[in-house]
Amino acid sequence: MAITIIDIAKMCGVGVTTVSRAINNHPDINEETKAMIMQVIKENHYVPNNSARNLKRAASKTIAVLIKGITNAFFNRMIQVFEKEIQTKKYSFILQRVDENQDEIEVAIELVKEKRLKGIVFLGGNFLHPKEKLDQLTVPFVLSTIGMTEEFDPDEYSYVAVDDYKESYKMVDYLCGLGHKQIAIITAPMDDVSIGKLRYEGYKKALEDHGVELNDRLVLCMKEDIESYSMENGYVVTKELLQSEEEFTAIYAVSDSMAIGACKALVEGGKRVPEDYSVAGFDGVDISFYYNPSITTIRQPVEEIAEETIRILFDMIHKKVTHAHKIFPAELIVRESTRLLT
Amino acid sequence: MAITIIDIAKMCGVGVTTVSRAINNHPDINEETKAMIMQVIKENHYVPNNSARNLKRAASKTIAVLIKGITNAFFNRMIQVFEKEIQTKKYSFILQRVDENQDEIEVAIELVKEKRLKGIVFLGGNFLHPKEKLDQLTVPFVLSTIGMTEEFDPDEYSYVAVDDYKESYKMVDYLCGLGHKQIAIITAPMDDVSIGKLRYEGYKKALEDHGVELNDRLVLCMKEDIESYSMENGYVVTKELLQSEEEFTAIYAVSDSMAIGACKALVEGGKRVPEDYSVAGFDGVDISFYYNPSITTIRQPVEEIAEETIRILFDMIHKKVTHAHKIFPAELIVRESTRLLT
DNA sequence: TTGTAGGCGTTATCAT
DNA sequence: ATGATAACGCCTACAA
Numbered sequence: 175m176a177i178t179i180i181d182i183a184k185m186c187g188v189g190v191t192t193v194s195r196a197i198n199n200h201p202d203i204n205e206e207t208k209a210m211i212m213q214v215i216k217e218n219h220y221v222p223n224n225s226a227r228n229l230k231r232a233a234s235k236t237i238a239v240l241i242k243g244i245t246n247a248f249f250n251r252m253i254q255v256f257e258k259e260i261q262t263k264k265y266s267f268i269l270q271r272v273d274e275n276q277d278e279i280e281v282a283i284e285l286v287k288e289k290r291l292k293g294i295v296f297l298g299g300n301f302l303h304p305k306e307k308l309d310q311l312t313v314p315f316v317l318s319t320i321g322m323t324e325e326f327d328p329d330e331y332s333y334v335a336v337d338d339y340k341e342s343y344k345m346v347d348y349l350c351g352l353g354h355k356q357i358a359i360i361t362a363p364m365d366d367v368s369i370g371k372l373r374y375e376g377y378k379k380a381l382e383d384h385g386v387e388l389n390d391r392l393v394l395c396m397k398e399d400i401e402s403y404s405m406e407n408g409y410v411v412t413k414e415l416l417q418s419e420e421e422f423t424a425i426y427a428v429s430d431s432m433a434i435g436a437c438k439a440l441v442e443g444g445k446r447v448p449e450d451y452s453v454a455g456f457d458g459v460d461i462s463f464y465y466n467p468s469i470t471t472i473r474q475p476v477e478e479i480a481e482e483t484i485r486i487l488f489d490m491i492h493k494k495v496t497h498a499h500k501i502f503p504a505e506l507i508v509r510e511s512t513r514l515l516t
Numbered sequence: 517m518a519i520t521i522i523d524i525a526k527m528c529g530v531g532v533t534t535v536s537r538a539i540n541n542h543p544d545i546n547e548e549t550k551a552m553i554m555q556v557i558k559e560n561h562y563v564p565n566n567s568a569r570n571l572k573r574a575a576s577k578t579i580a581v582l583i584k585g586i587t588n589a590f591f592n593r594m595i596q597v598f599e600k601e602i603q604t605k606k607y608s609f610i611l612q613r614v615d616e617n618q619d620e621i622e623v624a625i626e627l628v629k630e631k632r633l634k635g636i637v638f639l640g641g642n643f644l645h646p647k648e649k650l651d652q653l654t655v656p657f658v659l660s661t662i663g664m665t666e667e668f669d670p671d672e673y674s675y676v677a678v679d680d681y682k683e684s685y686k687m688v689d690y691l692c693g694l695g696h697k698q699i700a701i702i703t704a705p706m707d708d709v710s711i712g713k714l715r716y717e718g719y720k721k722a723l724e725d726h727g728v729e730l731n732d733r734l735v736l737c738m739k740e741d742i743e744s745y746s747m748e749n750g751y752v753v754t755k756e757l758l759q760s761e762e763e764f765t766a767i768y769a770v771s772d773s774m775a776i777g778a779c780k781a782l783v784e785g786g787k788r789v790p791e792d793y794s795v796a797g798f799d800g801v802d803i804s805f806y807y808n809p810s811i812t813t814i815r816q817p818v819e820e821i822a823e824e825t826i827r828i829l830f831d832m833i834h835k836k837v838t839h840a841h842k843i844f845p846a847e848l849i850v851r852e853s854t855r856l857l858t
Numbered sequence: 859t860t861g862t863a864g865g866c867g868t869t870a871t872c873a874t
Numbered sequence: 875a876t877g878a879t880a881a882c883g884c885c886t887a888c889a890a
Contacts, residue, residue, distance in 0.1 A: 176629065176654075176867095178866095178867055178868090179867065179868065179869095180867080183877095188876075188877080189876065189877040189878070190867095190868080190869090190877080190878090191869085191870085191876065191877055191878080191879095192875085192876060192877075194868070194869060194870090195875090195876085197868095198869080202875060202876080203875070203876085204875060204876085207875085207876090219625075219652050221625055221626055221629055222867080222868075223571070223629045223630060223866085223867050223868075224567075224626060224629065224630035225566075225567045225568075225570040225571040225629075225630050225631075225866085225867080225868090226567075226571050226866070226867035226868040226869085226882090227867080227868055227869075228567040228868090228882090229565070229567040229568050229571055229866090229867080229868070229869095229881095229882045229883065229884090230867080230868045230869045230870080230881075230882050231868080231869070231870095231882085232869095232870090232882090244592055244596075245587040245592060250586055250587060254586075257615075269613050271611050273599075283561075283563055284563055284566060287518065287563055287565045287566065287567075287883095288565060288566035288567050289567075310561050404802075405802055405803065405806045406802070409806065434803075434806050435806060437806075437808065438805075438806045438808065441808055460746075460747055460748070461747065461776075461803065463780075464747045464751065464776050464777060464779075464780045465807065465808070466779065466780065466783055466807070466808045466809075467808075518883095520882095520883055520884085521883065521884060521885095522883080522884095525861095530860075530861080531860060531861040531862075532861080532862090532883095532884080532885090533860070533861060533862080533885080533886080534859085534860060534861075536884070536885060536886085537859095537860090539884095540885085544859065544860085545859070545860085546859060546860085549859085549860090564883080564884075565882085565883050565884070567882085567883080567884090568866090568882070568883035568884040568885085569883085569884060569885080570866095570884095571865095571866050571867065571868090571882090571883080571884075571885095572865080572866050572883085572884050572885045572886085573866090573884085573885075574866090574885095629867095
């Protein structure tokens with residue numbers, strides 16, 4: 175049906191090997207025959223079949239980035255950096271989205287076989303997998319911006335991220351320093367084990383250190399049936415808070431998007447930010463700057479994280495290291511959405 | 517090296533065919549042997565090699581969505597719908613990002629061979645390709661939310677989108693009706709041939725119909741070196757407008773993101789929206805609702821567009837039609853960012 | 859119900 | 875510099 179390398183070989187009156195050499199820029203080939211072959215290929219729109227290639231090839235210089243869930247602004251920037259860095263290393267780059275309820279390891283294992291991957295980057299999610307399963311993953315991989323809970327054995331994993339616990343503490347500490355004592359938090363449901371949990375723990379500790387007692391009614395959890403960490407989630411949850419008539423002076427949302435949803439709910443309720451309520455976010459995505467008022471947030475050093483991720487991955491590929499880790503500091507950016515309580 | 521179907525067959529003391537039958541849920545197989553085989557497969561973590569499968573398989577029930585450029589909020593929602601609809605049809609779904617400076621047709625052709633695709637959806641971009649090239653694309657495809665300029669021959673393409681020209685006209689007509697005469701537009705550079713151009717044409721026509729003369733200095737083009745249609749682009753361009761001291765009363769940005777960037781620039785310049793300047797966007801993405809002030813925009817019926825795209829694609833796959841087109845009406849949503857000029 | 863063998867399109871190993 | 879041929883791992887007639 176479709177045209178193959180054999181057809182091209184026949185048309186050119188050469189062997190398939192020669193055609194293959196032409197395609198793959200092998201050295202052992204006469205420049206003229208090569209040019210001739212390429213010409214015929216062009217004229218006949220021959221396109222090599224990747225499946226056949228992958229099947230035969232022992233290895234290919236490609237690395238895959240698996241991204242869990244919906245692509246968001248935060249990941250978009252990282253992906254750009256990944257792509258650039260990987261291309262610089264003369265590798266090719268596959269971006270694979272893995273569904274929320276899909277097992278990223280399964281996908282990874284399959285992909286390694288199919289594409290003969292050299293390495294993998296896992297982006298987002300919580301990444302809880304039995305060791306037995308991970309052992310099937312025969313290529314180096316790095317966890318990037320995945321919440322690092324205690325369970326993570328540094329000898330088993332390579333990762334680069336920020337210290338969600340510490341950075342979250344930093345934000346709440348700042349809020350307390352502003353005089354806030356009734357600080358609502360919007361975070362993941364309590365069964366979460368990833369960044370949601372870590373950031374919540376940071377919140378708890380900061381309150382404790384400032385001698386303010388935790389008020390359960392100010393601990394707000396995202397709705398499971400709404401996209402997680404989304405503006406809508408922050409919006410809905412804040413509406414409920416307002417209705418509950420529980421008193422508070424600040425809202426700390428565990429993502430910028432939710433912080434924006436919170437602002438919207440507040441404004442719709444006739445409140446002003448920051449005059450009536452302070453609002454803070456986390457991540458430092460673009461919109462936190464563009465929003466009105468601009469959102470006080472914790473900015474993750476996205477570019478650095480992405481670059482370091484690739485650096486570590488290639489170190490592993492080249493056997494320079496077996497595992498490596500890097501925790502980047504994040505930056506508290508004070509903007510218009512928070513104010514000193516007087 | 518890796519474990520194959522032959523290994524499994526040996527371990528089970530059966531032929532490869534039987535193993536293959538077990539894997540692929542073929543009917544002609546004893547339930548017990550099947551169970552036994554599956555057990556061995558599980559124990560040994562055998563994962564079939566997709567390349568080999570695709571190579572052999574004549575056809576596979578999979579359709580691919582190619583998305584040009586960066587994933588944005590607008591596409592995210594559509595992708596969700598695509599995935600749902602495609603799964604309902606018992607097809608599998610591949611999401612392939614294609615780089616800004618990559619040829620989507622090339623990618624598509626390769627993918628068809630590699631994955632034995634049944635159909636393709638092209639999302640975004642301008643899609644200008646010589647007919648000769650398109651003829652190599654041997655499977656049905658639908659263009660979704662791609663600017664439909666005059667060059668598009670309805671007999672050659674299937675597409676579903678909104679009428680960018682008309683909807684853009686609608687917005688500017690509305691702005692004029694509010695009494696605005698000096699309406700700046702932020703759009704694509706003049707060499708653009710896609711939605712940027714169409715929306716700009718709608719703007720021109722609306723001005724003309726309202727008897728207001730086009731002021732070149734109010735036609736603002738996105739910067740090529742900044743991500744297109746982004747908040748940053750709207751922000752930078754608006755800053756320049758402010759500095760030029762050209763008079764205007766409204767800004768119409770050809771995307772919601774740019775409208776938000778414009779708002780930010782205005783606010784930073786000490787102006788109020790909409791008291792001092794009205795601002796309008798296009799697309800109707802979430803953030804246009806959540807922004808403060810909420811943004812007057814043209815809402816594209818994303819879900820319907822996505823659903824219709826899939827419907828048409830499957831009609832083509834099933835040979836019910838050779839080509840089909842659908843233009844959806846979009847909705848003018850009046851919100852807080854625009855006001856009557858008095 | 860089960861097994862054997864040929865072929866999918868390429869690349870790599872040898873010869874030549 | 876070039877070509878024949880054997881894999882790569884799987885599926886599917888066809889045979890048993």
